[in-house]
Amino acid sequence: MLYLIASCIALLFGPLFYRYFSSGSGLQKGLDGFIFVSLGGLVLIHILPELLEHGGFITLFFVLLGVWGPTASEKLFHRYSTITHNITLLLGIGGLLLHTITDGGAMVLAQQEGNSTLLALGVIMHRLPVGVAIWWLLKPQVGTRWASAVLAAMMALTAVGYFAGEHLLTQLSLENTVYLQAFVTGSILHVVLHQPHGHQQEDKHGKYQYQAGIGSLFGLGLLTLLLLMDTGGHEHAHQPHGSEQFLSWLLTISPILVGSYFIATSRFALGLRPSSPSLALRWLQRLAGPEALLITLLLLGPWFALYQVIGLLAIGLLMTMTQVKITDPHPSIPDSALGFGFGQLVDRSAPWIILSLVLANLIGHPSVPLENPALQVFILLLVFLPMRFCNLGAVILALALAYSGWSQIAIAFTLLAAPVLSIGQLKLMNWKQGLMLGGILLAGLMVADQVVLSSTVTLQLPDTVNVLGLVIIILLFGASLLRLGPRQFLSRLMINIKSTSHHHDHASSHENSAGHSHSHTKANHTEHHHKHQ
Template sequence: MLYLLASCIALLLGPVFYRFFSTEHGLQKGLDGFIFVSLGGLVLLHILPELLEHGGFISIIFVIIGVWGPTASEKLFHRYSEVTHNLTLILGVGGLLLHTITDGGAMVLAQQDDVSILLALGIILHRLPVGLAIWWLVKPQVGSRWAMAVLAGMMLLTGVGYFAGEQMLTHLSLDNTVYLQAFVTGSILHVVLHQPHGHHSQDETSKVNQQKHEYHAGIGSLLGIGLLFLLLMMDSGGHEHHHHGNSTEQLVDWMMALGPVLLLSYAVAGLRFKLGLSPQSSHLGKRWLQRLAGPEALIITAFLLGPMVALFQFIGLLAIGSLLTFSRVEPTDPHLSVPESPLRFGFAHIVDRSAPWILLSLVLANLIGHPSVPLENPIIQVAVLMLLFLPMRFCNLGGAVLALSLAYSGWSIPAVMLALVAAPIFNLAQLKLMSWTQRVAVIGLILVILALTSLFQPHWSMITMPESLSMISLIVLACLFAASLLRLGPRKFLARIMLIKPKAHDHGSHDHGHKH
């Protein structure tokens, strides 16, 4: 009963924190950063692996429908965009309400003698961002009374889950409601990404104040990351997360292996900038060399996938770069401004551009490499990756990290090579800059590279680093990524990888020109 009471108190702390943090714009940005990272991270690292375990690959399709369906509806039925958004908000809140029942049932398990107290503590802690998010999402839309009613409903349903018999919990289990929960999970992601009530002052022109507020948002996001890390460390396998612990350990292993090599790659980026290889070079071939290979991306491949795979990647990128240069195709997403210092270029500018992609690649590989996702056929693997790349604008380091993660997950070498050579260019934004002849030539060349890779089957192998070096490098890398978060704020940090740019829904003015 003590656990139940503590979980309800954790929910009620949401309005208290919201009232404190919403009194000043900078603190409100900090609250936004905390909820954006903590709630989004809970979904990506805590809920999605569970949905995959119970629903397989189809559950991801329902998540995607939940995320992008409302946006598509708003574009198709512009007059009813407010209704669509409010319906999405109701679905998202409903998903959180449904999840509270399983929280209550898990606390019953946590009271058993053979279960660690960390399970109960983890459940209670993850209710903090949920309570905050409910107030953050609901109060600006319909007022504090309805927001409090939702929190009361969550506490009631937690009690239902706590006191209900096993028969009721069985009917509400993930096995029976997995696709519904996948859809409402997508709805939760939608309302978090599209920030339904951003109070962006139109008369605030001071860049100093704006940077200060982004700094507050960065601090909030770092606190959210700290909470996520604490929750992942406390996950003891309960709460129906049979595979989740293994996924967390796998992510940590990948990051430990990646740390030293990624730092070396950033150093190489600074060195080549000092030697005159700048993204703003007037020579098209040099710009394509940096877009495709860096050449710092080849460092990751050589150290963690082996020199043979790096050689195949180099030859493939050389062929693609030569074709694009000869065809006079301009790279998309140019570097509009670069710092003068090679040190700042390598360890700040390139970090800002690559860190979101590296984190996304690790999460993606952790999901699509899940044992419940039946992607063993190399042709299906290649097709899935091509569909994944189309709406995105991967950087070369992000593609290399994704390839590394896929190789460690047991994917075929053609799929790994596709991530190495096609991730930076096979996207809608880049393809739109090409003629039909150029598109056919580039896609044909990529397929030829994959066919040769499948024919020769270069074996991959990695260089094992000392554990102490990996740990120190990972700490330094975390500090670099944290500094990037503080500079940009979480939304701008992730803006490069979002398929739809999130902007505030100003429902107060009823002017629904949603430009995401």
């Protein structure tokens, strides 16, 4: 009974937080950062893997429908975009209400012998961002009365789940409602990504990004605490895909990633810079860095590294000889090598590295039956086209897929295609250049199908070095979050995420190549989209 009372009290922190944090734009930005990271991270790392475990690959379709469906509706029916947004908000709130019943049941399970009390504590603590998010989303749009009614309904439904017994929980189990919950989960992500109308205050100069960064770090701390509790007693903590897997990957990758940033700093100091007048050198930096090759060599092995060098050399020669311009160039170059390697490059690569790990944790899930290499390549193609992976993000994704047991064809395709194969880059190429690029990638796939690239010669570092590397990466990524704020930090990943940012910082300019009129068209489209959000 004590758990039930504590979980209801946790929800009441929502109005309290809102009252004190909505008094100024800076504090409001901090609250936005907290919700963006804590609730968004909870969905991506905790809820989605569980949905995949019960619903399989088709679950991802319903999640994507929930995320992008409202955006597509807003674009198709501009006049009714507000109605669409409100319906999505209603779905998201409805999903959270449904989830509260299972929360109540989880607290009953935690009281049984043999189960850890950390499960109940985790349920109680994750109510904090949920309660804050409910008030933050509803209060500006429907007023205090309705927002209070929703919180009261959440408390009541938690009590229903607590007292209803196993029969009701069986009816509302994931097996019976997995696709509905997947769609609603996507709706929650949509609402988190798109700030509510009541919070679209002007911040054109980004002066409150520091406060947003502080809020996001608090959200990250809470999320980390929740995930650590999840490994301590949750019924699906034994699953290989979850917080334990995530932490294992981070520990392995972090020290090598720090080494890659040192290499980037050194090559900048030696004159290999994004501002180089040589198109060949600029393409070298876009495709390989060459700091990305270090990760491939040490963690995927020498054969994959040799394959990557030859493949990217062929792509780089094609792009240079046919004078293809690079999408999304560095808009400005810092004066110091350290400012580039551990500042600007961290800002550009950190979101891609995090996205790569999250993606691999989802599409590499054992419940997602993607054993066919051709299907794996097709899924990766769908991922690459709307994005523009940096070279470090591409290598991290390839590495995480290798750890997830994907075929070497998919891993090899990621190494070659991720840094170059995007709609933004293809727009800067004619059909002949596109066909030649496709030919190189097809040849690379054929080679990967015939030659064994896997190797047991990979670097194994002591645990102390891995932990130290992880601490350094956390500090670097945390500093980047503070500089940019969470929305600007992630604004480079996709067009729809970018459009939620209410200022246009130079670091988020996407496909901003000089002399190409399509960039002006996109700017107009983004401005038009803002009017309808």
